[in-house]
Amino acid sequence: MKVLTKKLKILGETARFDVCGYTRSVDSAYHLNSFIYPAVGGKNKVYQLFKVLLSNFCKANCFYCINRKDRDCPRYRLEPAELAELFFSLWKKGYVDGLFLSSSIDKDANSTQEKMNRAVEILRRKYNYSGYVHLKVMPGVDEILVKKAIRLSSRISLNMEAPGTKFLKNISPDKDFSALLLKNLNRMCLLNREYPLPAGITSQLIVGAAGESDRDITSFVFHLYKKFNLKRVYYSGFEPIVKTPMEGLPPCAPLRELRLYQADILIRQYGFTPSEFVFDKKGNLILDKDPKLVWAENNPERFPVEVNTASIEELVRVPGIGLIGAKRILLRRKEKRITSPEELKGIRINISLSLKFLTFNGRYFKRESCLIPCDENNPVKEEYEPVYINQI
Numbered sequence: 001m002k003v004l005t006k007k008l009k010i011l012g013e014t015a016r017f018d019v020c021g022y023t024r025s026v027d028s029a030y031h032l033n034s035f036i037y038p039a040v041g042g043k044n045k046v047y048q049l050f051k052v053l054l055s056n057f058c059k060a061n062c063f064y065c066i067n068r069k070d071r072d073c074p075r076y077r078l079e080p081a082e083l084a085e086l087f088f089s090l091w092k093k094g095y096v097d098g099l100f101l102s103s104s105i106d107k108d109a110n111s112t113q114e115k116m117n118r119a120v121e122i123l124r125r126k127y128n129y130s131g132y133v134h135l136k137v138m139p140g141v142d143e144i145l146v147k148k149a150i151r152l153s154s155r156i157s158l159n160m161e162a163p164g165t166k167f168l169k170n171i172s173p174d175k176d177f178s179a180l181l182l183k184n185l186n187r188m189c190l191l192n193r194e195y196p197l198p199a200g201i202t203s204q205l206i207v208g209a210a211g212e213s214d215r216d217i218t219s220f221v222f223h224l225y226k227k228f229n230l231k232r233v234y235y236s237g238f239e240p241i242v243k244t245p246m247e248g249l250p251p252c253a254p255l256r257e258l259r260l261y262q263a264d265i266l267i268r269q270y271g272f273t274p275s276e277f278v279f280d281k282k283g284n285l286i287l288d289k290d291p292k293l294v295w296a297e298n299n300p301e302r303f304p305v306e307v308n309t310a311s312i313e314e315l316v317r318v319p320g321i322g323l324i325g326a327k328r329i330l331l332r333r334k335e336k337r338i339t340s341p342e343e344l345k346g347i348r349i350n351i352s353l354s355l356k357f358l359t360f361n362g363r364y365f366k367r368e369s370c371l372i373p374c375d376e377n378n379p380v381k382e383e384y385e386p387v388y389i390n391q392i
């Protein structure tokens with residue numbers, strides 16, 4: 001039991017890095033048990049996921065990674081049956097709601113994937129477990145293994161790590177971006193059309209380690225959503241790890257990660273294209289403001305929009321109004337014409353932020369004459385759905 005506890009400690013702790021990434025924000029989300037991770041699902045319900053690596057032995061040497069081959073650290077692996085039994089006992093006791101299984105590339109990608117698949121297969125067949133499983137796909141594995149992973153899982157994911165070949169080389173020189181990652185993602189996407197996964201396919205990028213700009217990232221991610229129909233892309237701010245070649249580099253600013261998540265929502269849900277974002281000279285999003293607000297301030301000819309006649313597409317581009325708020329405005333104006341900001345009370349929008357971009361029945365309400373107090377010290381209660389970095 002002692003050995004198992006040790007294994008779990010290491011394999012759970014390093015699973016936080018999701019092997020090919022590390023999200024600081026996730027750290028605080030972890031329970032004291034290093035392997036239980038709260039993730040946010042539908043209707044913002046929190047699910048406790050058992051997130052663990054099958055192995056932290058790795059044959060690769062990615063510069064930033066805690067589990068890189070040349071890094072001196074304790075190494076463990078779980079056997080598929082051991083993992084399945086362990087997870088099932090925790091699930092039966094009600095400690096966890098689902099499994100998130102990842103791994104380093106142990107002997108090679110195929111044999112690692114085989115073992116991961118096997119663990120889930122045991123869980124499904126022997127224990128009749130029918131709940132949530134998120135399974136990582138190792139870079140470049142054979143199609144038959146991807147097919148099997150899809151059949152066994154609720155969600156699969158492949159970490160793209162960087163937005164293109166030249167960036168990947170800077171952090172993971174052993175990996176061929178096109179052959180191991182892009183081709184594999186394409187295959188996963190085609191198979192998902194044949195056998196649709198209940199929770200789709202996701203990917204993850206490291207931010208701030210490979211010399212990439214936010215322009216590079218948003219362009220690449222736009223392409224991923226369009227071509228591969230991904231459910232989500234996650235952004236892992238780079239955090240230097242001791243005893244790696246990148247230990248001396250500065251970490252990614254947490255705000256950069258947040259702005260990328262906001263830009264991601266604008267692409268996925270609000271119809272924005274990367275060319276519409278405003279970037280600084282280095283090609284990065286402006287850190288101190290939400291990208292939609294920056295866009296609106298740079299496109300004054302698009303405003304103000306009339307709250308009674310604007311289309312939903314126009315409304316969701318107003319800072320302070322999100323999808324839910326826009327839909328509620330449409331419902332409210334069916335009942336009667338909206339003539340003042342006060343009539344939008346109770347709708348989920350940030351009125352103080354949206355006011356200067358709207359007219360009400362032709363009337364423009366200046367901020368200073370607004371009847372609803374504008375709290376300048378607390379200006380951005382985002383109109384977005386909350387940005388849950390740990391969303392399932």
Ligand code: SF4
Nearest residue numbers: 058060062065068104
């Ligand atoms: S493949 Fe690279 S990123 Fe993934 S676990 Fe191995 S060293 Fe780390």
